[in-house]
Amino acid sequence: MTEMPESLLAADEPAPVRVYNAGGRSPFLLVTDRAGNRIPRALGRLGISEAEIERHIAWDIGIARLGRLLADVLDAMLIQQNYSRLVIDCNRPLGSATSIPEISELTSVLGNVGLGEASKAARARAIFWPYHDRIEAELEHRRQSSRPAVLITLHSFTPSFKGVARRWHAAVLYHRDPRFPRRLLALLKEEKGLIVGDNEPYSVSDETDYTIPTHGERRGLPHALVEIRQDLITDENGQRAWAELLARLLPQAYLEQATT
Secondary structure, three states: OOOOOOOOOOOOOOOOEEEEOOOOOOOEEEEEOOOOOEOOHHHOOOOOOHHHHOOOOOOOOOHHHHHHHHHHHHOOEEEEEOEOOOOOOOOOOOOOOOOOOOEEOOEEOHHHOOOOHHHHHHHHHHHHHHHHHHHHHHHHHHHHOOOOOEEEEEEEEOOEEOOEEOOOOEEEEOOOOOHHHHHHHHHHHOOOOOOEEEOOOOOOOOOOOOHHHHHHHOOOOOEEEEEEEHHHOOOHHHHHHHHHHHHHHHHHHHHHHHOO
16 A cells, blocks of 8 residues: 655645634633544545445544534634544544554444554644644643643544444543442432443443543543534534533532542
8 A cells, every 4th residue: 555645634635633612711621522523635535435434433523513513612822733533533542453543343444544653643744743732732731730631531422333222411521530420420310310321331441442541531621522413403403402501510520539
C-alpha cells in the first residue's frame, strides 16, 4: 500500500482541532473526541459509502452542537476534534486494535486494511497529537495559573448496537477515581424518567480509552465521560435540553464533590 506524505492534511482542509469559547471562565473544560466525520482528501472515502460516513460508526452524532451549547451556558472552553474516528480514534491508545479500525460494528473499512507504520504515524501526527496537545496545553496553563480544571469529555452512543437496543438515555463513565462521576450519576438518576448507565454500555480503561486516563487521571483532576444516546440529541431541541440539564447538574456535582 502507498504510504502517506509527511503532511496528511492539505493546507485548505479544516484544522483537526477547534477551540470554542476560548475565554470561558468556568472551571469545566469540555472536550469532544469524535465530534466530526471529516475524512482527509488524501484518504479518499476510506473505501466506504457516504451513508456509512453519516452513521454512528464514523462520529458521535449530535455531540458537536451539544458541546457548543453547553459551553455557552456554562461559559466553558470547548476543545473539539473534527475528523472521523475511522481515520483515527482520538479516544483510543495509539497502536490499539481500535485506534484505526479495519472493521467498525459490521462495516469493513477497506482504507484501513494493511496500513504501514508510516501511514499510521501520519494520521496520528495530523489529527491525534494536535488534539491532545491542545488539551494538555490548556490544562498545563490552568495548573500554572492556579486555576481549577474539571475535565468533561462528551460522547454519544447509538440507540441500537448490532441489533440490540440500548435502554439507557445517558451514561457516566469513569475508572480509577469515582468521586465526581458518582456525584453526577446520582444527580442524573434523580431526574424523572431518565435511565442512566453507571459504566454501561461502556466503561473506561487504559486499554480502551485515552482522554480520561491521560488528561484526567494522571493529572488528578475531577473528571467524567458523559455519554448521551444519539436519538435524544439529533435535533436542536434535544441538544439544547441536554445542554441545559448538564449545565445545571455539572456545577452541583462539582460543588458536592468538593465539600465531601
